[in-house]
Structures are given as structure tokens and as C-alpha cells.
Amino acid sequence: MKRTNVADRPGPGLVPFLAISFAGAWVTMIPLWADGLRRTSAAQGTPPLAALCMILMMLVPALTAFGLTARHRGPRGAVRVLGLTRATPWRHEVRSVATALTIPLGLTAVGLTVSTLAGWYAPAHLPGPGTIAPLVLSALVSVPLYFGEELGWQGYLLPRLLPLGRMRGLLAGGAIWGAWHVPMTALGGSYPGHPALLGIPVAVVTAMLLGTVIAAVRLSTGSVWAAVAAHLSLNEFALPLTGHVSGPLVDPLLAGPLSVATWPASALAVVGVWLAHRRRDGRRAAGGKAGAGLPGGAGRTSS
Template structure:
């Protein structure tokens, strides 16, 4: 594959991307608002209509990113610059994906330890083989949906945000990610049974921390697929495993990867990212984050 200039910077388009992505997210939730559906308990099952709306919402960032890029560069070029084609050797991609899968699980484990000590969580047993197989199958089937988000956030938005400074761009990207979830959070998606005025701020802080870590994984590996793997691990493994291991009903606000109990571990991870960047010095955030030996291929493939 042709190697592009590492110092080629992404073009404009952040504003339109955010407007379309946010408006699209709210529009996909209209059927649920009109139907009066709301998740009021963690034990409540997600009906088919709600699941369909959430899946469509997850595809909005990718469709927006592809549409804006194709409008400027053409459809064939959009496939290349957004990372739809493999841009690094398979071994490198697999190592990145494997490492990314462990990050949310490690943060969740640390958070569950805090929740257990605080009396908010009761671990009871390990998940059986059947449960693990079910989770793996669900994760594999759901990969296109998470790619739908991360192609937009990490393939399109992040390259534009890091021009404002690496840590600033990472933190801002996480906050944007959290705010984008507001239509679903307001319906009790992440924190059922809690007031909207509590759920949305908690969701934004949680997403800012977790989103920063996921974006840092993307920068460190040079792989959009690593960010996809981290997101899959968060939603398809860390969240359900929290419920499977517990002997009682779990409040997502107090236990699990999206809980306030996980904030200290995630904040330490964010601080570690900041210290790592400080130790590397004040080099160019775009070249350092998307170029170099590990990410040179990715730099040419995701920089519209």
C-alpha cells in the first residue's frame, strides 16, 4: 500500500461532522421518545425497537465521516483515508487488538474492587463456559456497530482534535463522546433508575476518562481497529461480566466499567498517558501520535 506523507494533516470538517452526528443521534431515538419507552431498572430487558434505534445511532458517526470524506475526496479515496482497509501488517494489528481488549477489563476489575470494598457490589461466582461463549459470539456479531462509532471518533474526529494538543484533544474527544450519548442516557440507557440530571453528567465524565484511554490506545498502536477492540471489550465483556459475576442486581452507577467506582483507576490511566507524553517531550502531536514505525501505515490511511 502506498505510504502517504506523515506530515499530511487532515482537512477541515470537524464542525459539520459533530453537527450531523449529534442531530443524527437524537433523530434515531425519536421512536423511543414518541413511544414513551424508558429504561427504569438494570433488570429491564431491551425491547427490539430500542435495540434497533441504538444500533442505528452507533452507525451515525461512521456514515457521517464517510459521507463528508467522500464528498471531498471521492468514495474510493474515503475508503483508504478512513482506515477501512488494513494499513499495517497483520501481526501488528493482532497485537494491538489483543492489548486493547485487556484495557477495559483491567480498569473494570480495579473499579469492582473499589465497589466491593464500599459495599456496592457482591462478587459471587465466575461465569460458566456457556456464558463466555455467548459473550464472544455477541462481540463478533457486534463488531460492525463499534466500528461504526470508532471510524467516526478515531478515524475522523481524533486526527482533527489532536492538532489542538494531544491531551487536550484526547480529553475533549472523550467529553464529546459522552455528550453524544445524551439521547440514550436520558432514556436511562446507561444509568437506569437515576435522574437525567445525574446520569448525563456522570456519563460525560465517564466517557471523557474512558474515551481518553481508548484514544490513547489508538495513538499508541496506530490502529483504528485497536480502538474498536477496546470499545467491544468495554460493552460486550466488561459490562455483562460485571452482571454475571455478581450475586445480586448491579447498579451501573456504583459498579462496573461505567460506574463512579471506576473513575479513580481510569483517572490514573489518564494521568499515566499524560506523563508518558510529557516524558516523550513536546514533539508534534500529529506526527508523534499517528506516525512512527508502528503507525506509519495508519498515518497515511486515516488522514483525510
């Protein structure tokens, strides 16, 4: 059964989407560059100006995707094409969202184990209800922001990359996602205290791996909402919980969902995605060969 809402053929608008999305990312970060703001420590908070700029940046892909799609198909057509409508029964949708929420947490847990064994991380205690409740509230409030990103990446960009081949398209989408974050990463957004020449390539590789997993969630459910849940879980739960359960200050480069310690787990997840798609393609090919040998097919040929 086909579960995706992606088009069979790549649609127009890839170059305009990338151009507007990347330009919009830089434009929204101009106030921070002009102000000279740079995150130099993981203990440094997020100033109101930085929070506003990041909010605007996260909305750019969605507005771009919806505008380009609605221009050719109208608002209703854009809603359908971008995967906003439910593609599967609601029970399956709920299960998919619940599963998507656990994936970044699982990858982070494996990565933190690697960091602990390497001496980069020191877990001190488990988070209690007083820690979880504010995170849940923040996640609920932030849903529109993550929806803003994933509507662009998974609803618009992904279908236009799949003609490259499924895995190539997924990996390319993740790399583009990481490159789009450069205006923020260069200011120490993901890896404070580290030079941009180190932080940017690490961020791109991390995004390529995690973005592939999120895109696979999108393809398996046929809806953008599960991808939104995975992205939200990454930023609103996996990242802050890494700090909450640790004693000393955590270096995001060495511990947490965006760290190099999580690369092995994320890479294994990507391999799992590749094997799953390869197995599915093999079954489809076998089914096609079996169908070709049915008596009904031979009868039609002889006629």
C-alpha cells in the first residue's frame, strides 16, 4: 500500500525554494551578526533578540514551501500536496507520532552511553516530574515552529530529491538541512565555544544523519506530523534532558543528540533505513515477477 503523499515526478520549484530558504535564513540572522552576538559557552542563555531571530528563521521554509505550492495549485492543493492532510487512519497516525517522539531519545541514550564510556559525560541523576513538565509545556508551545521547518523540508523539498534515488535523496536533504543552519551555527548556536570551521562540518554531518532518519519517518507515515514530532523531540527533550541529568556542564560537541558520540547510533539507524527500503523494493520486484507468470497474464498476451 502506498503511504506517501510525495509526487511520482519531481515538481518545479526546487531552486527557488532553496534560494529563498537560504537567503531567508541569513536575513533573519542579520540582527545577531550586526549585534556581534556569539554563543561562547553552553551555560550562556538565549537573549530575546536571538530567540526572535530563530523563530523567524524556522518559519521561513514553511512560508516558502506553501507560497510556491499555492501559486501553482492553490491553497487547498498546497495543503494536500505538502502532506498536511492525514494520509493514514488516525490510530496509525497517533502510533507514528508516538514512535517518532521516542527515536531521538533512543539515539541520544546510545550516544550518551558512548560519551560516558569515553569520559566526556557524567550522568548524575534522573529527571523528575518538575523537570519533565516544563519541557512538555515548551514542546506544545513550540509545535508551530517545528512544523514550519518540516513543512518545508519534508513536505516540499523531500519529494523533489527522491528522483536522485531514495537514500541519496534522504542524505542530500539532511545535508541541505545542516547547511541551512550555517548562519546560526557560525554564531556558536549548536557548538558554543568551538570555532566555526569545526562546528559547521560537524553540524552538517549530524544533520545529514538525523535528517535522514526524520525523512524516513515522513515516508513511512505519509504525513509531515510524525516528522514534526521527531524534530520536536530532538530539540525540546533530547537536548535539554542531556544537561538536566548531568552534573558538570555538557559540551554539545561531545555529548548529546548533536554530538559526535551519537554519530555511530545515527549511522546505524541510517543503515537500518537503507536495509528496510532495500527489502521492500526486493519484495515489490518479486511480486512483479510472480504476477508476470500468472496464467491470466499469459492469456492476455496470447490474445
